[in-house]
Amino acid sequence: TISLPKGALYLIHKLEQKGEAYVVGGCVRDALRGVVPHDWDLCTSETPQQMLELFQDERVLKTGLKHGTVTVLLPDGAYEVTTYRVDGAYSDGRHPDHVTFTGCITEDLARRDFTINAMAYHPHRGLLDPFGGAQDLQDRQIRAVGDADKRFEEDSLRILRGLRFASTLRFTISPDCSASVHRNKELLNRVSKERIQVELSKMLLGDGVKEILLAYPDVLTQIIPSIEPMIGFEQRSAYHCFDVWEHTAHAVACAAKDPIVRWTMLFHDMGKPACFSEAEGVGHFYGHPAKSAAMAHDALRDLRMDHDTIRKVVQLVELHDLPLPQTERDVKRLLNRLGESQFYRLIEVRRADILAQTSSYRQERIAQADRALSRMQKVIEEGQCFSVGDLAVNGRDILAAGIPAGPEVGNMLHYLLELVMDQAVSNDRQCLLEEVQRKMRRIKR
Numbered sequence: 001t002i003s004l005p006k007g008a009l010y011l012i013h014k015l016e017q018k019g020e021a022y023v024v025g026g027c028v029r030d031a032l033r034g035v036v037p038h039d040w041d042l043c044t045s046e047t048p049q050q051m052l053e054l055f056q057d058e059r060v061l062k063t064g065l066k067h068g069t070v071t072v073l074l075p076d077g078a079y080e081v082t083t084y085r086v087d088g089a090y091s092d093g094r095h096p097d098h099v100t101f102t103g104c105i106t107e108d109l110a111r112r113d114f115t116i117n118a119m120a121y122h123p124h125r126g127l128l129d130p131f132g133g134a135q136d137l138q139d140r141q142i143r144a145v146g147d148a149d150k151r152f153e154e155d156s157l158r159i160l161r162g163l164r165f166a167s168t169l170r171f172t173i174s175p176d177c178s179a180s181v182h183r184n185k186e187l188l189n190r191v192s193k194e195r196i197q198v199e200l201s202k203m204l205l206g207d208g209v210k211e212i213l214l215a216y217p218d219v220l221t222q223i224i225p226s227i228e229p230m231i232g233f234e235q236r237s238a239y240h241c242f243d244v245w246e247h248t249a250h251a252v253a254c255a256a257k258d259p260i261v262r263w264t265m266l267f268h269d270m271g272k273p274a275c276f277s278e279a280e281g282v283g284h285f286y287g288h289p290a291k292s293a294a295m296a297h298d299a300l301r302d303l304r305m306d307h308d309t310i311r312k313v314v315q316l317v318e319l320h321d322l323p324l325p326q327t328e329r330d331v332k333r334l335l336n337r338l339g340e341s342q343f344y345r346l347i348e349v350r351r352a353d354i355l356a357q358t359s360s361y362r363q364e365r366i367a368q369a370d371r372a373l374s375r376m377q378k379v380i381e382e383g384q385c386f387s388v389g390d391l392a393v394n395g396r397d398i399l400a401a402g403i404p405a406g407p408e409v410g411n412m413l414h415y416l417l418e419l420v421m422d423q424a425v426s427n428d429r430q431c432l433l434e435e436v437q438r439k440m441r442r443i444k445r
């Protein structure tokens with residue numbers, strides 16, 4: 001049995017004064033897996049109009065009235081309630097042309113994408129599972145409801161949803177469904193880049209992402225053509241015994257579950273094939289981080305990724321091979337350049353990259369990354385100064401000391417920052433102002 005939250009029980013009780021209602025979809029799947037659902041969706045035989053009447057004393061948002069959905073705000077959370085519906089034809093492979101409401105829950109379950117998502121549950125009547133979702137959950141398997149080809153034809157985003165669920169749940173895709181994914185991947189061309197990006201981001205965060213990247217490289221290149229050269233490209237270097245794509249898949253899966261870090265790992269070596277040259281039987285990839293960063297930029301732009309994420313990923317790809325700072329002084333310089341969270345991510349990126357290699361120096365290189373990390377944490381904990389904003393003086397003080405307004409003010413602040421970071425001067429207002437005077441005297445002379 002599944003124990004429902006108060007709000008869901010209340011809504012079912014209320015809806016069943018007239019009609020019929022269940023909790024449905026992702027929450028049933030997650031509850032049966034023993035995972036606490038992040039939200040509880042309901043479905044009902046009541047029409048949207050009937051729901052609005054029934055809930056006139058509640059706070060209701062008309063989130064998707066045309067599609068039969070209202071959101072009811074209750075003390076323990078927001079609940080989406082949707083009228084049982086049968087989706088009309090999807091002539092563009094994206095949106096149903098129209099939806100038809102129905103009084104039959106089985107018809108509603110039949111329009112859902114995968115069997116594990118096509119179950120409903122009622123506190124008295126129990127589980128409704130016409131497509132064998134519970135068995136597939138046991139078998140840890142993603143299977144389309146009905147004929148996979150037809151379902152992917154109706155809505156091609158389902159191809160990626162399948163990979164996403166396989167990744168996040170660590171499930172496999174059933175043989176039929178998997179063959180259909182490969183067969184229909186070109187249909188992804190008609191799905192908007194934004195929606196693709198959203199699914200891909202979720203997929204990258206899954207525990208099973210390595211297996212998916214390795215099993216469906218063709219689907220990935222369908223969406224991001226520029227990753228194609230990585231697939232099957234042998235590294236021929238001391239650190240690797242995998243091809244670039246295998247290394248990439250490992251690296252993504254090893255990395256912290258931060259979307260920026262995972263996107264970075266996906267792209268960190270993408271420029272390698274284009275930069276490959278061979279000398280004395282050993283492969284070299286001169287300049288590949290810059291090339292990879294440029295390619296990552298274009299790929300993310302194409303996926304309509306937000307600018308902030310693009311900037312951060314590109315920066316990390318660009319720097320991912322840089323020797324990590326080993327002195328406190330260099331840590332502060334890098335902190336100044338990257339900021340705290342990007343610094344932290346760079347360490348994460350390095351750690352994932354090393355873990356996905358077969359270097360004999362692995363232990364040592366991980367220890368190096370850990371040392372850089374603990375030096376960074378020490379700098380932060382001690383409240384040490386690593387940016388102009390941390391200085392005990394500001395631009396106004398510099399002006400007051402007699403530096404004319406203009407770029408010289410910023411230059412002076414940076415000069416002071418260098419001194420403080422090198423511990424040549426302490427970050428004390430009086431000391432810094434004296435340094436300003438000293439420097440001005442030197443300039444005059």
Ligand code: ATP
Binds near residue numbers: 118158
């Ligand atoms: P989560 O919210 O944990 O990512 P979910 O299963 O709740 O997973 P949603 O995208 O919130 O996924 O969708 C809710 C339900 O609606 C799904 O469980 C599924 O039954 C159905 N559904 C969502 N998108 C589609 C689709 N493209 N085609 C068919 N059914 C879908």
Ligand code: MG
Binds near residue numbers: 026039
């Ligand atoms: Mg959901």
